[in-house]
Amino acid sequence: MRVLITGGGGFIGAHLADLLRERGELGGRRIEALALADQALPETAGETAIRGDLTQPAVMAKVATFRPDVIFHLAAVPGGASEADYALGRRVNLDASLSLFEALAASGTRPTVVYASSIAVYGTDLPDLVTPRTPLRPPLTYGAHKQVCEILLADFTRRGLLDGRSVRLPGIVARAKTSAGLSSAFMSDILHALKAGETFTCPVGPEATAWWMSAQRCAENLVHAAVMDASRADPGGAWPLPVLRLSIGDIIDTCSARYGESRRGLVSFQPRPEVEAVFGRYPRLDDASARALGLRDDGSADDLVRRALGEIN
Missing domain, CATH: 3.40.50.720 (NAD(P)-binding Rossmann-like Domain)
Incomplete structure (x- = not known):
């Protein structure tokens, strides 16, 4: 082949x-x-x-x-x-x-x-x-x-x-921080920042939801x-593709549980309406037909974070 x-x-x-x-x-x-x-x-x-x-x-x-x-x-x-x-x-x-x-x-x-x-x-x-x-x-x-x-x-x-x-x-994570031209890059950047213990200014609010993989x-x-x-x-x-529907708050909770509660205070919010309108309001997704064909999500928020950051396969 x-x-x-x-x-x-x-x-x-x-x-x-x-x-x-x-x-x-x-x-x-x-x-x-x-x-x-x-x-x-x-x-x-x-x-x-x-x-x-x-x-x-x-x-x-x-x-x-x-x-x-x-x-x-x-x-x-x-x-x-x-x-x-x-x-x-x-x-x-x-x-x-x-x-x-x-x-x-x-x-x-x-x-x-x-x-x-x-x-x-x-x-x-x-x-x-x-x-x-x-x-x-x-x-x-x-x-x-x-x-x-x-x-x-x-x-x-x-x-x-x-x-x-x-x-x-x-939204596929976790891309390198230099993801030029990618409007959804913040989804990867917040993961890198929270693992490294760095401050991060998020362009969407904590309740903003997205589809993650x-x-x-x-x-x-x-x-x-x-x-x-x-x-x-x-x-x-x-x-x-089957997804995990997670809010930014869910991601912060997951990273705080994994890398330390001090991570919570590292994130500040400056919502940009044009970003949140496109990348922060995803509702539930009927992905039953994809799942029936054998396509899969990451399983859990913790597995998503660990897999995205190269900690598990």
Whole structure:
């Protein structure tokens, strides 16, 4: 089996690549070749590095030449950066994704494509329970492009050209502190600060709720999405990954219990309405269909924190 990860040098891509190297197989089939596509990649013995971005024809040609059986499409310009630079966001998040789908479809092998979509497709002013029937109203260009790519991948799947499955990623933690362009970076930053015993100014209030997942659990879910029997559920469908719905207060409680009660006094609050409106008011999520397919959350707030900060696998 030949496997490609776009965005393979990124936060989630690196976790996914490590997991695939560790397992050496996917769905019971040995991984014979692993390729990572990204702007800059180190040399790794036995792997193919495709340097550059997918907007470059030469890079897309290398992807086509590799002829992957399974593709994890993670490459993207994050929400804040794509909102600030519409042209860049469109080129990478929309145009390059369509070009990738077309190049893969042209191979005639009907490869499996796991597309990393986002809960950004849902929007704001959500009902008390988000269900599969909840209308999608992305509040940012990033979410709009993600929704369009879900539709495109479903259409390629309907036409029998690809075996697509889109998964909507929640807030993934804990990213490095230099998460430039990522509006939800505070979700990772507060974890790093509380573990290290550093002060932190939070841009949302203590009651603000979000949907959380560790990067390690996200990688495991992406791998499972590639091999799960999605055809019986919804060919070319899109599923929100199962989440832990936690408030900032819950995170502070969990970190204080683990790292010491003194952590509580390290957090101050300066809520920014534009951040809280998008990242601090997530309601309950009906993720039953995803759970039925074997996708999982982190189990508990304590396990989320420990897994996100590399204390457990």
